[in-house]
Amino acid sequence: MNEKQEEDETEELQRWRREQLELKSKVVQSDTERWQQEPGLAGLERVAGADISFSKKNEGQACVSLVVLEFPTLQVSLVSKMLDQVVYESCEMVFMTASYVPGYLAFREVKPIATALTALCKSRPQLAPQVIFVDGNGVLHPRGFGLACHLGVLVDLPCIGVAKDLLCVDGLEKDDHHRAKVKMLKTAGDSFPLVGISGKTLGTALLGCSGCSNPVYISVGHRISLDTATRLALACFRYRVPEPIRQADIRSREFLRLRKQGGVSVDQRSKLGANNSTADQPHGKD
Template identity: 50%
Template sequence: MAQEAVGPPPEETLSLWKREQALLKARVVDQDTEAWQRDPAFAGLQRVGGVDVSFVKGDSVRACASLVVLSYPELEVLYEDSCLVRLTAPYLSGFLAFREVPFLVDAVRRLREKEPSLVPQADHRPHGSTTDRAFCGSCRSSWWTEMGCSTPEVILLPRGFGVACHLGVLTDLPCVGVAKKLLQVDGLEKDALHRDQTRLLRAGGDSFPLMGRSGAVLGRALRSHDRSSKPLYVSVGHKMSLEAAVRLTHSCCRFRVPEPVRQADIRSRDHIRRTLGGPQPPAPGRRARPVSRVAGAWRSCRGGRCGWGPSSQGGQAVGGRSRSGQPPGSLVARPQHGVDAAPSPRHHRKARRPKAWPEGGPQDPSGEGRTPEAHSPGPRTHPEAPDPGAQER
């Protein structure tokens, strides 16, 4: 049932979205609200989270949303929740949240239900006791922070409100925005100046402000790792100052992409491969071996349905594998080939025309009422296989 592209969102929907963003934006807090954020070493911070949504190649509807929680500062995965979902909104630059956030909110909800102790801000006390758990969710290009009541205008997006803010406000969790590519807004571009400034970033942690034509600071370009020359673009998500966001991001980077995001990315991809099998649409140019690979254990979703279809609904859907001695195909022992965000060559073909509604139509941005189709729940207790060498250029 691969859905087809239908068409661009109605103008009125965009208006609604913009309005929604404006409303949520008013609740964003762009300052440090947690004690650990002020500490040079983030003492007191014990958990960081990451989220990501991966897509199925030839499918504009199916995707996998993952949420992970890592220990800090060790950065070991303590919890993973990967869930197949059906997208209902098209990708539109500037409105990414309406496409992905609902599923992330769901994931956060499940985390709260299943593993309250790992929920960011779980110990948050109104009067400011130290928060020993922070959830710095991220979505490839965005982490999050919490909600609040101020109005920051230092966000690296058209209307100054992206996924990090969106998710942060909806979940009431701390967030940071991180992008791998520079979003060109307010005059920002990769001009000579930008490259020069980038060149000056010598060591991991170095950064420079991204200033729009207007002079406003939209975020900061950060060299996330000593051996990574291509910067990361950090912006305020919520409940954290830009400075703290940059520091935290840096401290979470074993490679260019912050570990929480990276893990969510790797795992969401993996989940797709396991549940949907190898490259679905036979990649032209190379015929895949017709026979199923190793064990059928890979696709161990219930009913041989691979978790798709109206089988499991709302909630646990604890399918197939459980950490109790499952075949090596289980999440825990599989070697990660997912190396690292590879440097992207600039020569790239154009293949872009997303704006379309996958299926239903506009949907509730509040994140209620989603229906996971397959779900790999549960806390894991073992850090994944060691990372294969991931080199930055």
């Protein structure tokens, strides 16, 4: 990289940082919807999950997947082990023009996810989600404004960040103390707060199922409290990752697989994720 490229990159990161700090002031870390205040989340009908999977041959090419599940049906299916009720799904190939830079994931991924959400709300407004799960962090972030915050503010919807690995910020470390607390998580729903040296609670380490060895890290994105975000995430687990994100991940990976084999038909797209061989494993995109 020459001096001009380094200078341009530095200017871009400075611009991104300014945008994050400006938008951060719009983040709402409290419940704004009536269903969020109900003991059984009554009134919540549709939950969405968003995920992006990248092509192994071309790092710039990726599949953006958005799914919407009926929340009451999802709860029934988690108990009965029936196939989840996905009422909407979209998978689209996009070309990522921005490189991945730690702390600035949103500038690579937020635009295609927001575009997919906008397309859904315009074409099928009756299926518009009331809350979105995102494969990434929210306020658990070096500047308190991760992908889930960025997306939530842009689309003005409740948003929850779900990360499969701990982002070490504000004194949080994957040290012996943290590992000891993780080992104490045995049963689905076991959790502990992620409190930084600032004294702020940035998220929750939450075990999704009793057979999981590692928790996921829940953080507020926008227009939801941490308690409600944790409560809703717990209501959406079948395996390690909340089902909306898991279903989006399955479909994005399957879309890339079918595309590699020579294309994706409309019929194939309608069946994405129905018979994925890894669907019954507690896994996530690490």
